[in-house]
Amino acid sequence: MKKAAIAVLFLAGAVVAAGESGKMGGFGNFISDVQAEDELSESDKDQKEIIEESDTTEEDRVAAIDTSITLGAGSRIAVVSKATDGEYWKLVRQGMEDAVKDINKAYEFSSDDEISMTFEGPSDEDIETQVNTLDAVIAENPTVLCMSAGDIESCQAQLEAASENGIPVVVFDSNVSDDELVAAFRGTDNAYAGKLAAEKIVDAIGENAQEKTESSQKRVEGFKEALADYEEISIVSELYTDKVKDMSEAMADVLRRYPDLDGVFCTNEDVADMYLGLDKGENTPVMVGVDATSVQQKAITDGQELGTVSQDPYDIGYQTIIAASQAMSTDPAQAASVEKNVLLEPKWIDASNIDDASNGNYLYSK
Numbered sequence: 530m531k532k533a534a535i536a537v538l539f540l541a542g543a544v545v546a547a548g549e550s551g552k553m554g555g556f557g558n559f560i561s562d563v564q565a566e567d568e569l570s571e572s573d574k575d576q577k578e579i580i581e582e583s584d585t586t587e588e589d590r591v592a593a594i595d596t597s598i599t600l601g602a603g604s605r606i607a608v609v610s611k612a613t614d615g616e617y618w619k620l621v622r623q624g625m626e627d628a629v630k631d632i633n634k635a636y637e638f639s640s641d642d643e644i645s646m647t648f649e650g651p652s653d654e655d656i657e658t659q660v661n662t663l664d665a666v667i668a669e670n671p672t673v674l675c676m677s678a679g680d681i682e683s684c685q686a687q688l689e690a691a692s693e694n695g696i697p698v699v700v701f702d703s704n705v706s707d708d709e710l711v712a713a714f715r716g717t718d719n720a721y722a723g724k725l726a727a728e729k730i731v732d733a734i735g736e737n738a739q740e741k742t743e744s745s746q747k748r749v750e751g752f753k754e755a756l757a758d759y760e761e762i763s764i765v766s767e768l769y770t771d772k773v774k775d776m777s778e779a780m781a782d783v784l785r786r787y788p789d790l791d792g793v794f795c796t797n798e799d800v801a802d803m804y805l806g807l808d809k810g811e812n813t814p815v816m817v818g819v820d821a822t823s824v825q826q827k828a829i830t831d832g833q834e835l836g837t838v839s840q841d842p843y844d845i846g847y848q849t850i851i852a853a854s855q856a857m858s859t860d861p862a863q864a865a866s867v868e869k870n871v872l873l874e875p876k877w878i879d880a881s882n883i884d885d886a887s888n889g890n891y892l893y894s895k
Contacts, residue, residue, distance in 0.1 A: 587631065594635040594851070599860045602642035606853055607671035609663050610650035611679035611703060616822050616893035617798055617842045621702070622648050624846025625675075632854055646850070647671075656680045663687040670694060673857035675849050677702035697856040697864065701849040712856040712864070715848045717840045718872040723751025725877060726794050726817045726838050731759060733815040733835055734791040748796040748819065765790075776800070781807050790814045798822045798893075805833065821878045821892045829880055836879030839891040844873055 585593075608625060612618050629646045638644060649666065651658035656679045663676065667690050674696050678684050681704065688710040691698050697712040704714050726748070766783045773779040784790065784807065792815040795801035801818035805828050813833070818825050821839040828834035848871060858864040876891045883892070 587627075590627070590847075591631045591635045594631060595855075596635050598855050598858050598863050600632075600636060600644065600854060600857070601672065601859045602638065604644050604672040604857055606644065606646040606673050606675060606850065606857070607666045607669070608646060608648045608650075608675045608849075609659060609666055609677075610648065611659055611677045612652065612654045613648070613650045614652040615798065616895060617820055617840070620842035620890075620893060621846040624843035624848075625850045626846075627843075628847045628850035628854075632850070644854070650677075651679075654679050656683050660684065660687065664690075667691050667694065667696065671696060673697050673699065673853045675699045675701060675853050678705045679703070681706040697853075699849055699853045699856055701845055708869075712869075713852040713867050714870045715852055716845055716872065717875050719747035720751035720754075721872075722819060722838045722840075722875045723748035723753075723794075723796070724755040725751075725875065726796075726819070727752045727755030729817050729836060729838075729877065730792045730794060730815060731756070733817075752794060752796075777803050777807065780804055784809060788812055792816070795819060798825070801825055801834075801837070819875075821883075823894055826878075826883060826892060829878065829883055832880070836877055838875045839878050839888075839893075840875050841873055841890045842893070843890050848873070 606629065608622075610618060610621070613622070625646060625648065629644055633639070633643045636644075647666075649662050651662070659679045660683060663674075663684060664687065666674065667687060674691050676684065676687075676698065678700060684705055685707065688698060688705065688707075692710045698710060700708070700711050700714045700716075702716045704716065705711065708714065765787055780803070788810065789812065793804060795804050795816065795818040798818075798820040801816075801820065802822055802824040804816065804818075805824055816828075816834045818834060818837040819839070821829075821837050825834055825837050829836060852867055852871070855867040856864055876888060878888060878891055882888060
């Protein structure tokens with residue numbers, strides 16, 4: 530079965546583990562806040578819409594729903610995720626379920642009139658299983674389809690089938706390569722997440738390091754782009770899960786071959802948790818991860834991980850269903866006016882703010 534590619538980037542001076550998805554003593558001070566909006570380039574500002582964090586109650590959420598959007602009674606939302614297990618996906622699903630409840634409450638739908646949602650997908654990222662699930666779900670003719678793409682190229686036939694059957698598609702978390710058949714996308718600005726991680730690693734190890742990476746994902750692209758300003762840093766190795774038999778052993782092998790590595794960037798929760806379980810010997814590179822899993826939270830608290838660029842999976846799920854509700858409007862003009870791309874800002878989590886209650890949505894639990 531074809532698996533989604535997850536890459537690991539190793540820097541001389543730093544190691545980077547990437548999903549397709551440190552010397553922990555002696556490093557300097559680190560900025561705890563996400564890069565301010567006025568510090569972003571104009572191109573970054575143009576390509577993203579940041580949804581600010583807010584402490585909202587259920588009543589607030591319900592009141593914010595635009596009930597002028599006409600919805601068909603008994604509409605069915607089908608969600609096909611690229612994975613269903615794990616702390617991240619549990620929170621995505623929770624956000625989606627809460628959004629469905631809020632919509633039904635706002636519209637005063639009950640019984641057979643209620644909007645319903647199904648949530649399916651492989652337990653772990655497996656493209657073949659996801660494609661088969663998509664085929665089965667589309668055959669059931671839901672009102673709207675929400676999906677996260679396990680592979681940017683593999684779902685084109687399913688997108689075409691949905692279009693032919695008049696089923697609007699909202700993509701979340703991971704987009705497709707050709708979004709012409711997609712009504713909307715809701716997810717994290719992954720390129721920005723990579724840039725933020727690079728800034729943190731550069732702050733930690735300084736400019737006198739080397740780096741070399743392997744990944745096709747936006748986080749890696751953003752990471753490389755940010756490192757381009759530091760000629761002293763070069764990438765020494767790039768690994769992909771679909772090109773190695775055992776990612777854990779492949780990472781361990783690079784650590785053995787490059788004993789003086791200074792840093793590691795893990796671009797998703799699975800790779801980060803896997804890397805933290807490795808024996809790193811006497812030299813422990815600075816590590817930056819993505820997604821504040823319970824394993825990474827402990828590593829940050831224990832000083833084994835510098836910090837993590839964490840997403841808000843609950844809000845990704847919630848915003849996906851809100852977009853889907855508009856995309857499935859019975860009014861064609863309203864359906865067509867759904868905002869195409871909305872990117873949520875990740876948050877930098879480290880020892881200085883990990884106990885801050887306002888970061889709750891960015892801290893995952895089992």
